[in-house]
Amino acid sequence: MRVTILGLGEAGSAYASAFAEAGQAVTGFDPSPVATPPHVARAASAAEAVSDAEVVLGLTTAAPSVAVASEAAGHLRSEAIYIDMNAGSPQKKREVQSALGSDAKFVDGAVIGSVIQFGARAHVLLSGPYSDLAATVLGTIGAQTESLQGQIGDASQRKLLRSVFMKGLGALITEAIQAGEEAGETEWVRAQIAGELALGEKALDRLLNGTAQHARRRSIELNDSLTLLASFPRQWPMTQAAQSVHLTLSRTEEASVAEQLASIPTSALGDAGDRLGFLDSAVKPIWKSAPISGxxxxxxxxxxxxxxxxxALPLTQPGDILVVAGGGDCERALIGELIAERAQLRGIAGMVIDGAIRDVDEIEALGFPVWARGVSPAGPYKTGPGRLRETISAAGAVCHHGDFIVADADGVFVVNPLEAEKVLADGRAVVADEEGRKAAMRQEASQQTQ
Incomplete structure (x- = not known):
């Protein structure tokens, strides 16, 4: 049996190794420079990887799954079975199926056991007309499979419903341990939690470590869970809180995302989407700083x-961007040199202010990036009221606490963190297209002058 694994991360490597150990011919593909498991051939593209495959497992994560399926579609053998095992919404699974084409033998796969704990033997739900065939294939490596038949999306819906509990439990344990650390009672809190879990310390550490290690991916999965739950007539505050915990824990990974966003012009990011999310054009850099994102x-x-x-200042984290909804008032400056220096010392990446600032020359001398609506020498009041870490409207744009901000010479753009990877990819595509068109124009102009 010729098996292709699309995505060689933690789960992809586990399945690739399991098939290779079972004596199957395994090919892997991953655009990232991750390690290739032993006895697995590395393909240079998804198209090359699937061209001779009888079985394809999609394990790239949900975000690029449709694009990868589109690349593979024209090269997939008619008899091959394609099992998408990414943690995605039912709608995402149907989009992958559509990208492959109506004749593809497509299966919705949902891993609901722990790959860290069980490897390729983890419990997998399968749905769609070919789910029995997929169960037979995965059974050759000892996977615990459950074929639902039914529709594409049924397996993923069950996984998202389970995630409401499992990711919520992981978030709750994480927060309880953090509370214990703050109070100097870590071991006591751990003992209390472990005593309530059937597998004790082993289960506690799996949930605690897994929550931190996979925070970003699980926050996206919880967003899919919340989308599913939104169709039901209730409020879901615990699931929303669990997503917030995962987003907070993913800051280390998101530092890289912020750096990449800052490398793409805000104009390209806007052109790549629906051109919404910009603060109005009156909010400009007060000095010519480099682009920032955070x-x-x-x-x-x-x-x-x-x-x-x-x-707000004592509550910020390094790399944050302070976004201030000041009502657009430019008669009194909301910050000056002293606040700017305090913010800089805390590691704040910059400020975006729907209002006025002062001490422009001094702030430029500090090298602290600020975008503002105007400048006024008049100082502010300090009586309040004010609100922190809430959803605000700043200069005509809605901004949630934790959104990504991208600011450059042209203006300020707001990015939903759950869509950051797609925004990055689409923004890069716009930049590449523009570079291609400019090169073509230069070549044409050069030929006309010859």
């Missing part, structure tokens, strides 16, 4: 009053 720390303050900004 997570938004939101502040809502009364016009001309900066008490909330003072309250």
């Amino acid at each position: 997570r938004a720390f939101t502040v809502h303050t009364r016009p001309g009053d900066n008490l909330a900004i003072h309250q």
